[in-house]
Amino acid sequence: xxxxxFTQQLINGLTLGSLYGLIAIGYTMVYGxxxxxxxxxxxxxxxxxxxxxxxxxxxxxxWWASFILAIVLTALLGxxxxxxxYRPVRHAPRISAxxxxxxxxxxxxxxxxxxxxxxxxxxxxxxxxSSIREVSGLRIPDLHLVTIAxxxxxxxxxxxxxxxxxxxxxxxxxxxxxxxxxxxxxxVNRIIAxxxxxxxxxxAAGGILWxxxxxxxxxxxxxxxxxxxxxxxxxxxxGNVTGAMLGGLLLGVLEIITVAIRxxxxxxxxxxxxxxxxxxxxxxxxxxxxxxxx
Amino acid sequence: xKTERMMKQGFSLVAxxxxxxxxxxxxxxxxxxxxxxxxxxxxxxALAVSYNLVNGIVGxxxxxxxxxxxxxxxxxxxxxxxxxxxxxxxxxxxxxxxxSIIQLPFLPSLLSGGVVAALFALLIGIPVFRVRGDYLAIxxxxxxxxxxxxxxNAQSLTNGPLGLKGIAQATTLWWAWGFAMLTVFLIARLAxxxxxxxxxxxxxxxxxxxxxxxxxxxxxLLAFVISAFFTGIGGGLLAHLITTxxxxxxxFFLTFNLLIIIxxxxxxxxxxxxxxxxxxxxxxxxLRMVEEPFTIGxxxxxxxxxxxxxxxxxxxxxxxxxxxxxxxxxxxxxWNGLTARLKKTNKRSTRAADPRY
Numbered sequence: 001x002x003x004x005x006f007t008q009q010l011i012n013g014l015t016l017g018s019l020y021g022l023i024a025i026g027y028t029m030v031y032g033x034x035x036x037x038x039x040x041x042x043x044x045x046x047x048x049x050x051x052x053x054x055x056x057x058x059x060x061x062x063w064w065a066s067f068i069l070a071i072v073l074t075a076l077l078g079x080x081x082x083x084x085x086y087r088p089v090r091h092a093p094r095i096s097a098x099x100x101x102x103x104x105x106x107x108x109x110x111x112x113x114x115x116x117x118x119x120x121x122x123x124x125x126x127x128x129x130s131s132i133r134e135v136s137g138l139r140i141p142d143l144h145l146v147t148i149a150x151x152x153x154x155x156x157x158x159x160x161x162x163x164x165x166x167x168x169x170x171x172x173x174x175x176x177x178x179x180x181x182x183x184x185x186x187x188v189n190r191i192i193a194x195x196x197x198x199x200x201x202x203x204a205a206g207g208i209l210w211x212x213x214x215x216x217x218x219x220x221x222x223x224x225x226x227x228x229x230x231x232x233x234x235x236x237x238x239g240n241v242t243g244a245m246l247g248g249l250l251l252g253v254l255e256i257i258t259v260a261i262r263x264x265x266x267x268x269x270x271x272x273x274x275x276x277x278x279x280x281x282x283x284x285x286x287x288x289x290x291x292x293x294x
Numbered sequence: 295x296k297t298e299r300m301m302k303q304g305f306s307l308v309a310x311x312x313x314x315x316x317x318x319x320x321x322x323x324x325x326x327x328x329x330x331x332x333x334x335x336x337x338x339x340a341l342a343v344s345y346n347l348v349n350g351i352v353g354x355x356x357x358x359x360x361x362x363x364x365x366x367x368x369x370x371x372x373x374x375x376x377x378x379x380x381x382x383x384x385x386x387x388x389x390x391x392x393x394s395i396i397q398l399p400f401l402p403s404l405l406s407g408g409v410v411a412a413l414f415a416l417l418i419g420i421p422v423f424r425v426r427g428d429y430l431a432i433x434x435x436x437x438x439x440x441x442x443x444x445x446x447n448a449q450s451l452t453n454g455p456l457g458l459k460g461i462a463q464a465t466t467l468w469w470a471w472g473f474a475m476l477t478v479f480l481i482a483r484l485a486x487x488x489x490x491x492x493x494x495x496x497x498x499x500x501x502x503x504x505x506x507x508x509x510x511x512x513x514x515l516l517a518f519v520i521s522a523f524f525t526g527i528g529g530g531l532l533a534h535l536i537t538t539x540x541x542x543x544x545x546f547f548l549t550f551n552l553l554i555i556i557x558x559x560x561x562x563x564x565x566x567x568x569x570x571x572x573x574x575x576x577x578x579x580x581l582r583m584v585e586e587p588f589t590i591g592x593x594x595x596x597x598x599x600x601x602x603x604x605x606x607x608x609x610x611x612x613x614x615x616x617x618x619x620x621x622x623x624x625x626x627x628x629w630n631g632l633t634a635r636l637k638k639t640n641k642r643s644t645r646a647a648d649p650r651y
Contacts, residue, residue, distance in 0.1 A: 035428075037428055037431060037432065039431075085611055085614075085615070088615045089614060089615065089618075092614075092618065094355070094428065095349070095353065095355045095561070096614055096618055098355050098428065098431055099355070099553065099557060099610065099614055100610075100611060100614040100615070102357070102550065102553065102610070103607050103610035103611040103614060104607075104611060106550055106603070106606070106607040106610070107604065107607035107608060107611065110600060110603035110604045110606075110607055111604055113600045113603070114598060114599075114600045114601060114604055118600075223546075224439070227432070227435065227436055227439065230432055231432070231436070234429070234432070267443065267446065267447035268443060268444075268447060270439060270440070270443050271439075271440040271443045271444065273436070274433075274436040274437065274439065274440045277432070277433060277436060278418065278421055278433070281421045281422060281424075281425050281429060281433070282421045282424075285424075285425040
């Protein structure tokens with residue numbers, strides 16, 4: 001494999017990695033604040049895809065309006081899930097919250113199957129994003145550039161939120177010590193709802209970009225990206241937003257490059273993420289950018 | 295005291311005899327459908343009780359059963375199929391040596407299934423339990439996906455998506471219920487042994503347990519491996535019941551089913567797991583009617599396929615929010631408890647703060 005092919009696959013990998021990173025951000029934010037693995041996160045991404053799909057298909061909105069609507073509605077869904085399912089078990093022990101998360105995940109998947117039907121649907125990719133450009137021998141779809149750009153942009157926005165706003169500071173405080181934050185007069189419920197909203201919005205953005213890259217959506221599409229998003233979050237150090245994006249990029253690049261070098265292992269690409277997880281747990285449990293557990 | 299103990303043992307023996315005769319009557323006069331449900335029920339009781347060992351008694355949230363079920367099922371099926379059957383099934387890639395010449399009888403193939411599952415549990419348990427945190431859930435979930443991916447791709451080992459067919463239907467009512475009773479007996483004894491006490495201590499407060507000398511890692515690993523062993527055998531029994539297995543059979547839904555069962559029964563209660571397994575297996579069949587159109591009075595309610603799963607997931611969420619203790623909480627069945635209830639003497643036992651609820 002020569003340098004040109006390698007660069008080509010590298011860009012593919014970075015694109016896929018940005019998608020994983022967008023999903024990982026939601027996982028890592030919720031885990032950082034609530035110490036809860038939100039199993040439903042992948043399915044929230046799926047719902048975002050479907051809202052965008054139906055916005056274009058049934059309500060015939062222009063694509064940008066449909067995308068914005070999908071992101072907003074998915075953020076609301078995240079808040080709703082927190083309110084309905086996670087808040088009642090917030091003071092319950094960990095295993096109860098995890099089981100509830102599994103329940104929500106399963107509920108979303110099966111509601112999707114019942115409401116949307118199990119048959120995969122074709123996602124309409126807007127004209128403006130379907131072109132491929134040639135840059136010094138490389139063929140780069142515009143979509144890939146947009147994906148990477150969106151990921152970087154979202155990371156920057158998140159940084160602004162976390163380090164320049166009061167709400168962001170509250171989020172960081174809750175991640176450190178929720179009880180003391182309550183004592184400081186912070187409305188913890190509101191901040192947690194905001195965290196879910198931001199995480200779900202990121203997932204929806206990732207989902208829409210995913211649906212444009214692999215334009216076939218079905219209600220069970222969120223399971224694998226969700227799993228890999230979590231592995232990416234662990235790889236980067238769970239609780240750390242930069243780590244989530246970094247982990248996502250690494251995972252994406254690793255997956256694509258491995259399949260490029262050994263195409264006969266293509267069927268095992270999903271298993272590779274799991275192997276990465278085991279290796280991380282064996283040698284580097286806190287992840288690349290993680291701090292030791294308090 | 296001694297007569298009291300003998301009386302209790304007598305009661306248990308009588309209950310066992312009653313159950314055996316009920317099974318005999320069912321096997322003699324029951325229809326094929328009922329026997330199938332009863333066999334299925336028994337396997338699920340065993341699976342639920344062994345899943346409860348990890349999730350309830352030692353308190354580690356694992357999502358492993360579907361992976362170990364798959365491992366046990368495939369191992370026992372591959373070992374018990376005759377070489378001729380294997381040659382006929384593996385039409386794309388011939389099955390690897392030594393499987394192409396091995397054929398074991400039913401029991402050794404079951405046990406091998408259990409051993410293989412236990413080995414893999416050991417392999418993934420060692421890195422996971424060394425690390426504190428909620429990683430077991432994701433690791434076991436991922437492992438389930440990996441097993442499925444391998445089963446789909448390793449054409450010469452598992453026949454890929456085509457799966458294995460023509461497995462002998464060796465799981466009778468007796469094998470299934472015998473296995474269920476053995477599992478319940480062994481795990482109930484384990485829970486009451488010193489190992490079980492240590493596991494419960496680890497569940498309650500790991501640091502405190504470590505400080506009095508309990509090796510938390512070892513006990514968590516022990517529970518995980520034992521649970522995987524029984525789950526593997528259960529998988530073998532399932533394979534020999536439905537006689538055809540493929541990778542898509544061992545989806546996450548199996549784990550989810552078991553999760554609902556042990557939550558409904560009460561995390562940590564072996565009796566609860568048995569009861570709930572029975573209820574859910576039978577109730578799940580009854581709930582199939584939701585997917586068919588049915589009439590109430592003069593209204594026809596159309597059947598919605600897939601509604602069964604939505605109801606199951608809603609049930610789990612409602613259980614977790616409103617009735618976390620499930621049916622039995624952490625209590626087990628005991629003859630004392632039964633007589634106390636019958637005499638209506640309210641023995642208010644002190645409920646210590648339980649970290650599962």
